[in-house]
Amino acid sequence: MAKDLVVILTALNVEYQAVRRKLAGPQVHRHKRGTLFEVGTVQGTSCRIALGLTNKGNHSAAVIAERAIQEFSPVAVLFVGVAGALWDTARLGDVVMATHVYAYHGATSEDDGTKARPRVWETAHGVSQLGSHLARANDWADDTSGHGRAPQVRFGAIAAGEVVQNSKISAEARWIRQHYNDALAIEMEAAGVAQAGHLNGAPVAIIRGISDRADGTKSSANDRNWQPRAAANAAAFATRLAVELVGEREQIAVSEADRAPTADRLEEHVSNTAHNSTVGIMAGSVRGSTVYVNADAKVTRPADLVAELDAFRGHLKRHHAEGALDEDTYREALAELGFACRAARENTAERSKRATMALKRLRGLIADCPELAAMLAPLVVAAGDLS
Structure with a gap:
């Protein structure tokens, strides 16, 4: 963006x-x-x-x-x-x-x-x-x-x-x-x-x-x-x-960058807090008692994003059944979600932009449902990080 x-x-x-x-x-x-x-x-x-x-x-x-x-x-x-x-x-x-x-x-x-x-x-x-x-x-x-x-x-x-x-x-x-x-x-x-x-x-x-x-x-x-x-x-x-x-x-953007954990901060944090403990990590490797974090690793891969978008479809269905989304909004939301899923599966340079724009349109449709909007927010960010 x-x-x-x-x-x-x-x-x-x-x-x-x-x-x-x-x-x-x-x-x-x-x-x-x-x-x-x-x-x-x-x-x-x-x-x-x-x-x-x-x-x-x-x-x-x-x-x-x-x-x-x-x-x-x-x-x-x-x-x-x-x-x-x-x-x-x-x-x-x-x-x-x-x-x-x-x-x-x-x-x-x-x-x-x-x-x-x-x-x-x-x-x-x-x-x-x-x-x-x-x-x-x-x-x-x-x-x-x-x-x-x-x-x-x-x-x-x-x-x-x-x-x-x-x-x-x-x-x-x-x-x-x-x-x-x-x-x-x-x-x-x-x-x-x-x-x-x-x-x-x-x-x-x-x-x-x-x-x-x-x-x-x-x-x-x-x-x-x-x-x-x-x-x-x-x-x-x-x-x-x-x-x-x-x-x-x-x-x-600067504030978010300052808050984002770097590899050095993560390694120091884990070294200080995880001695003789079990540590769960999403990227990197553990050797002996030292955790090595790969700062370049993407937390969300395309397959992960597609799976999360598929799961989001269930949340849309539930809110529709509960009356939080009317029929027209629900149908439009499903269409945008489907477009985002297809874009995320593409192997093209445009997939990040296409998926992000579809999710932004979806965000506009569900703006009156704070719970759905909160669930969608990290998916929008993940779509923007697709390479």
Whole structure:
């Protein structure tokens, strides 16, 4: 998995260009299906960004997000751009980072009216915490000389649908403000990206600059004025967040390396604690009273991983029988598990990546079952260690 790369996606070219201006040395990267990304580093840092354009709409955004996750195995996916404000809480130019995303077009039409049936995705806790920390530090914004006050970061729900909203009095506008009155902003891509992240086990953050009020005052002239400014503010916050996410991941990796037992530590520990005792080891050899540990030995071999994945199928079946997994989730989970097993059995250079991505998608499906997620975690790590 890439420890130093974050995917940033945008829907509009003005948003894309706002992010691209923050990058040094962007190089074109072509997905096998023809989708083009540009990979560069945030200026002045070692944080790599894979930048892609999805075009408008949740469906297109979901497809491109899935491709980006499969292609880059990123630390996180950030969707960055502009949005309309639903209330006066967020002013033009402010940045809204979603705490959760509503797919507000989920509903049922009945004789007494339209009833909301939204899907909802929450932003990962760690990503939200970093975003809040950056907002408190308040040193992320570019120079706003000539643009009045500095932009502020707001945290709250974002509503994602399939139409451009530009009214306060239309039936749909009133319905949205009635049923989603905690949503700060409204746009057209966040639900698709959130779903792709959920299914692939990738953290997602939605970051939007407010360019209009979605209240009938949106116009081409106002868009030409506010869209570039709002997009630039969102890009500034998002790239800073990306740098923090990569830095945090690197710190975690260093901490885990420090805690990992080396051969010298293991030999010293066993020598000090196992004299005249029976010692069980998973790798290495014992000669007389000395234990020799092979530091290069893999604890989990492909055959071991396949066996553990087969055993995990039984845990899925049990949770399904107990009602913890619904039928659709159970079937999708079995499919991803089967894909991971097949990949682990392959004798190819890609098997580690293929098995890891399948298990990450499985992790997203079972995220609401802590017991299963805990069982799966070491298998994801083992898949990444396949050589």
